[in-house]
Amino acid sequence: MDNFDIEFRIRPRPVNKELVSDLVEAVTTLGSVYDEKMGYWSDNDDRGPFGGRSLEEAIEVVSTDQGAIWFLYNDMGYSLAIRPQPVEKSKLGYIGMWINHVNLDPSYTEYRLGEKGALDECLRNAEQFVEIAKAVWNVLEPKPIYGLGDYDIDYWMTSPTDEEILNLKVEPHIFMLNFYGPELIEKFGKEKLLPMPAYRVEELKDGIMFFRSPLPHKCGYGAGLGNYEEICEHFGWKTYFVYIFDMNMFKPSVTEYGIRKTEFRNINALKKYLKRDMDKFRKKVEGGRVFVILKKPSGKPVPYHMKEMERWVRDEMGAEVADIVW
Structure with a gap:
């Protein structure tokens, strides 16, 4: 930032x-x-x-x-x-x-x-x-x-x-x-x-x-996310949330780097964003692990684009995937 x-x-x-x-x-x-x-x-x-x-x-x-x-x-x-x-x-x-x-x-x-x-x-x-x-x-x-x-x-x-x-x-x-x-x-x-x-x-x-949230915040998991999902629910907006990482929020000494913030993204933009940041991270942190957390709906069929994201992250990008059921 x-x-x-x-x-x-x-x-x-x-x-x-x-x-x-x-x-x-x-x-x-x-x-x-x-x-x-x-x-x-x-x-x-x-x-x-x-x-x-x-x-x-x-x-x-x-x-x-x-x-x-x-x-x-x-x-x-x-x-x-x-x-x-x-x-x-x-x-x-x-x-x-x-x-x-x-x-x-x-x-x-x-x-x-x-x-x-x-x-x-x-x-x-x-x-x-x-x-x-x-x-x-x-x-x-x-x-x-x-x-x-x-x-x-x-x-x-x-x-x-x-x-x-x-x-x-x-x-x-x-x-x-x-x-x-x-x-x-x-x-x-x-x-x-x-x-x-x-x-x-x-x-x-x-x-x-x-x-959405107070402007000053400390960097870290969920920083600045605020009431995003609650606001979407209030308006009846149908969205899916995928956790992604922000390169600017990690310290150079970290060798295992996870997820930092949530944003709504269409699948093509998300792939482009993730690939860019994964490549930057791997270049900067030799041997660092990359993993992506996908939030899946509980008790409902998993949307096609969620399955596609999981396949793409694991098979094409070689990253680890962790699922959260909500």
Whole structure:
């Protein structure tokens, strides 16, 4: 994990000085300060980032080129990305924010602050980051269709596609932090969204925000999973969960490496993801064991794709398989 990202997916709109200025005003009114040392990034000039430049210059350039501007909020640095026009093959624009993941991981400061002090600091950072996101949400008009927040979003293989978001087909994707705009609220119903069994649900201006789990967490088995399955059950979404491992969560000294988190994945994406990480793990940890845990329904026929995954993991990837019946 490198960053925690929040992205608001929006229908394309012109990038102009008014939009950029409104976003900058929203975060500075909250208490953010332009980080002149870091400066800004222009999408049309790969020599950046351009540190030591004025905020006025940053607004002018990003208003023309799209890009990102760096800020400090109570000594926590973050980047405000402003790309209302689709990038490359995208169909949607986005407004986003990201911070270094160490701001949300207590293990980095426990030696200095102690366990409680480190967790308290990360909780404050998380709340500050959410406040920034809410300030950005409030100033955007029309509201985003959808928003998501999690670690390293750009590397996820199963986040909703632009086409799915435009068609309001965002289920059963649930991230650590989720934002639903007016169209999704109309689809699912506020009376269904507000009482969902999430870690936290909050009504925003023409939107709803909910957490799958608290943002700061320690790496390890089930880290950040939260109430994923309970939320899916609440909405009646039919999903199958397969435990997979996350390469970034293991220590180099470990020689037996297991499963770290659960996500919904279609079978082709899952195979691609697993093969990539198995190959990386085997290359990095000579002689390490790879095993995959499959959750199977109790008292019901095992779905075909579960049988196929078990065969593929064992026969083609040479990994060990452990079954959990639920």
